[in-house]
Amino acid sequence: MHDNVIDRSKEITILEVLDRVLNKGVIITGDIVISVADIDLVYLGIKLMLSSVETMEQVKSGK
Amino acid sequence: MDQIIYSIVSVKKQHRELNALLVELKGISGADLYDVFFDDITAIVSNIHRNNVVASRPNIIEYAEVIETLSQQFTLLPVRFGSVMESTDVIIKMLGRNYAEIQSNLRKVENKVEFGLKVFCDPQNAGADTATIALLSSSGENSPDSRHSVYRNYLDKKLQEHRIKERHLAQIDLVIRDITDAFAHLNPLHKFQKMITAANIINDLLLLGKDKKRELVLAVEELQKKYKDLQLLLTGPWPPYNFVDFKII
Numbered sequence: 308m309h310d311n312v313i314d315r316s317k318e319i320t321i322l323e324v325l326d327r328v329l330n331k332g333v334i335i336t337g338d339i340v341i342s343v344a345d346i347d348l349v350y351l352g353i354k355l356m357l358s359s360v361e362t363m364e365q366v367k368s369g370k
Numbered sequence: 371m372d373q374i375i376y377s378i379v380s381v382k383k384q385h386r387e388l389n390a391l392l393v394e395l396k397g398i399s400g401a402d403l404y405d406v407f408f409d410d411i412t413a414i415v416s417n418i419h420r421n422n423v424v425a426s427r428p429n430i431i432e433y434a435e436v437i438e439t440l441s442q443q444f445t446l447l448p449v450r451f452g453s454v455m456e457s458t459d460v461i462i463k464m465l466g467r468n469y470a471e472i473q474s475n476l477r478k479v480e481n482k483v484e485f486g487l488k489v490f491c492d493p494q495n496a497g498a499d500t501a502t503i504a505l506l507s508s509s510g511e512n513s514p515d516s517r518h519s520v521y522r523n524y525l526d527k528k529l530q531e532h533r534i535k536e537r538h539l540a541q542i543d544l545v546i547r548d549i550t551d552a553f554a555h556l557n558p559l560h561k562f563q564k565m566i567t568a569a570n571i572i573n574d575l576l577l578l579g580k581d582k583k584r585e586l587v588l589a590v591e592e593l594q595k596k597y598k599d600l601q602l603l604l605t606g607p608w609p610p611y612n613f614v615d616f617k618i619i
Contacts, residue, residue: 320605321427321431323486323605323608324430324431324434325427325430327434327448327608327611327612328430328433328434328437328448328450328451328611329425329430329450329451330450331448331450331611331612331614332447332448332449332450332451332611332614333378333447333448333449333450333453333475333614333616333617333618334450334453334616334617334618335375335449335450335453335455335464335617335618
């Protein structure tokens with residue numbers, strides 16, 4: 308297998324991990340508490356789904 | 371101190387094994403892991419301050435590693451990152467209130483693992499379609515009856531786009547039928563998504579028996595031989611993240 312194919316597969320796998328941990332799994336009602344890197348703490352209400360880090364950044368920047 | 375919940379685990383007669391595993395494992399930022407029991411289910415938690423629940427790549431990978439390691443020995447429900455409760459008592463009450471639904475979901479995923487199959491098409495083929503559209507849309511622009519051509523070209527372009535999209539979706543449905551047939555003997559649960567991006571045309575999430583991995587790989591290899599112009603990417607086995615997407619209170 309070509310090196311860049313392997314690299315791309317690794318990157319896809321990391322993205323798959325991030326997607327699953329942030330977007331999937333049991334949601335425990337209550338506060339979902341999360342902050343993104345150096346951005347201030349963001350509290351998500353119980354009905355809100357966290358779709359991705361990018362979404363969080365958009366929420367934070369008011370886009 | 372707040373507690374972050376990693377997963378809810380079914381522990382029948384394996385308390386000793388669980389305790390041994392928790393001693394070896396570390397949570398986010400090297401924190402110790404604890405089990406919070408209610409009957410035969412337990413929440414795996416670590417102490418954390420709310421301000422430290424940061425969705426950084428290292429934290430998420432550490433979080434995923436805990437779930438991954440536990441899932442190799444126990445049936446569990448992965449919990450979404452960021453689920454924090456203020457005390458052990460609150461967690462015990464949560465487990466008690468939701469005991470029936472948690473057990474029902476644990477039974478659904480018992481001895482099963484998740485796989486992800488992504489199907490990619492060659493972007494250059496998609497480019498050919500765009501070129502066709504461009505050619506059609508530009509044709510007749512310089513004809514004598516250019517007044518009508520503007521509208522006609524617009525309609526032609528839209529019609530052509532619609533036909534290309536319909537043909538593309540029909541092809542995708544055909545591939546999905548083939549995937550379903552190819553894996554039928556493994557008796558999986560499927561969750562299909564179509565047209566995620568221009569290149570990533572299908573995502574198939576599968577839940578199937580832990581012992582079916584080899585057969586699944588062989589089936590994917592056969593599919594890849596059949597669809598030489600597509601690229602198939604199989605990931606897994608994963609804990610069953612995509613098959614436990616329910617809320618508990």
